[in-house]
Amino acid sequence: MTSASQQRTRVLVVDDHPAIREALVWMIQNAPDLALSGEAGTADEGFTLIQRDVPDVVVVDVAMPDTHGLDFVRSLLSVYPDLGVVVYSIYDEMIYAERALRAGALGYVMKRESSAVVREAIRSVARGEAYLSRAMSSRILTRASGKPGKASGPLTDLLTDREIEVLQLLGEGGDLDEIASRLHVSRKTVETHRRHVKEKLELNSISELLVFAVRWTDT
Template sequence: MKTNTPQAPIRIAIVDDHTMMREGWRLFIENAEDLAFAWMAGDASEAVRKVDEDTPDVLVVDISLPDRSGLELIKDLRLLRPKLPMIAISMHDEKLYAQRALKAGARGYVMKSAPQKVLEQALHRVASGGIAVSEEMSEEILKAFSSGNATESKDSISELSDREFEVFVLIGQGKNTGQIAEALRISTKTVDVHKMNIRAKLGMNETGELAYFAIRWAEGQKTN
């Protein structure tokens, strides 16, 4: 007579630079029946080291990390561990980052404000080989691919690197150089370099022109 072997819990690792968020994830995972907490990391370099030492079943990566963009980390880990399922998390609306996250190699995108049920469903879906984005975002992605536009389009915004795009989004939110530096845990000099590169890619000469364009772009995203 056959007996059902209990399925091993899904081991989850977290990469987030905010201690409270990491602890919140730990509590959430430890209280879920079929999930198990593997480890946590506060930045990209620590995450790479820990993945090498102990590869989890699913890795949850915050997009905004102090040493480099979470999307860049996802790209690196995709090369190092092609079979490792990853979910990108962020405080930003998924319309801004979901397609970039999937293009980088993530299998899902979840906002930090999502209910625990949505987070749990996303972890299970990604662990079983699926893609975890909202129904609305799924439709947007399908429309993009069916029309041939997808993320391969070469508009000026898509030409920005992941970190440059983060800076651009924050400019669109009306944040100044110091506030952007604080939000991304980088120096004001680094922010200025990113702004210079963004202006070059967008064909702009003046800082004021960039701010105006970024704010108008952000307003357009809200109405789409």
């Protein structure tokens, strides 16, 4: 291996959408300071690749076929605490970015952003620095300062990380058994989370919750 290649940031891509993976792989391979460590379509595949060859940074989606992305991040960092993680997702950063940081990720980028933004996020995380959009950084700093923002947050801010995951999976059409399998919990636990979500969102029925979940997931 050459000295130049040793200095490049090695990146693993974990995303279940082939087109997204291909775009990220192309972007990484065409950046002079980045190198592709590998690509995976599931969390299990990602873990296997990391066990063989630990990268510098992992770019991971929130929506995974075999687990929730934030659960994957937590599990990953419990084994490899020095690994840099960028969460790359279609989901609104105002809902998920802080939750991703609490899970241990250092960066959050929405999929609508340009390749240049994704590259900068990877570089920042590789340096051990957090990467968020300017709007998200401002929101977090405002909260930390204790000063009120321009408006109160949405009711979804009241949900725990697990409740947000259940809401997302309901919106994607998952039934209770499917959600329990994805989150590695019991059906009864999912039912409890669903009830809490309904109450916190001030909805009157499960039907209203399902309609809300679908609309929320599609936004």
